[in-house]
Amino acid sequence: MRKLLVLAVILLALFAGWYFASPWWAMRSLADAARSGDVAALEGKVDFPAVRRSAREQLGELVGQQRERGGLFGMVPDAIVDRAGREVIDRAVNADSLGTLVATGAMAAPFLPERLRTQAITWDVERDDFDHFRGVGTFADGTPGPQLLFRREGAGWLVTGFKLPPL
Template sequence: MKKLLALIILIALAFGGWYFASPWLAMRSLADAAQAQDVAALEEKVDFPAFRASASDQLTTVAREQGGPLGELGGALAERFGGDLIDRAVTPENVGNLVASGALIGGLVPERLRTQELGWDVERDGLDHFRAVGTFEDGTAGPILLFRRDGLGWKLTGFELVRTLSF
């Protein structure tokens, strides 16, 4: 009976360690790959079809938020032609740039933020999802990265750009 209880406690501790530590380790690993510009590592850590779908949804939403007939036209154009733009923009190099600097495309970060370090905090969304919330040194909000569980590991599946960083 004591062996069974010890085994249950060991399993509970292992699960608890994984639950709390794995998102942090996944984000740290992604940030390290981005800093090192390790394309192969980035390709392993990112679900590119899901990430492109996230980028496409945001492009369409931003275009439609312009309001009125121009917003609807912009949304329709974003849906029609945005896919090609997204396919060319969402590369391992650009995803690494998003993680390292806060912008998917280089140069889109406001000038005052370009020299600031981007830090990350992890927010759990249950067992299967977490968000890495970026913040610049001066407290300015950065992008939010969305992760989905992949076995016992995690894959980056999308992002949310904060309005102060999206142009």
Template structure:
């Protein structure tokens, strides 16, 4: 019985270590890839189709909240779709991770633009978590990918 309890305890410690450690590793590896400009590593750390869908949803929600009616709404959404397709690429995501801002999208405001953003992990569950900057006005969202994590979304409202 003591062996079983010891094994259960050890399993819980290992699982907890992975749960916390893998999140830290994913965020730090993404930040390191962004700092070094390593596009190949950024492409492995970011789920670009999911990120594009998430940003599209955020922008569509903002357009609807502004209550642009009829053809104006259609034009605004089409323009947003075009801009998002151009925005979501390794260079721009790298800049967003490095500085908290890119091409008019900001999720972390800072006083000193020369220093990289220091990201904080916030909440989440077994399949996702959020990271915010020092003065958050938005968040990056990571989703589980096997035993690791990939950047898969953005929350512009924080």
């Protein structure tokens, strides 16, 4: 009976260690792969179809906001915006661009405000539930950065989306 109790305590400690440490480890290993330019490692940590869906959703929200304000997208037919957006996202969301997002905080660094282009970005982890967490980026001056959305896959984690901060 005592051996069973010891085994249960050990298993519980291992599970607790995994539960609390694995999101930080996943975020750190993703950031390390991004900084070193390890495309193969990045590809193994990202669900690219899910990330592209996330990008399309954000583009759709942006287009909707522009239409409400009478912006440029209000004059372009939905089918054209949808097709063009899909093509751009399918080509732009890849291991290199995601690596840039993690390493610099932007999918396209030239579009960042000048003051953020040279700042380092740090990442923290915020757990949403057992199967999901967010990697929350913050620039050196405290400006909020992007968020990476992770989903548990077995005992590991995959990036399934991102949220860009309003700039």
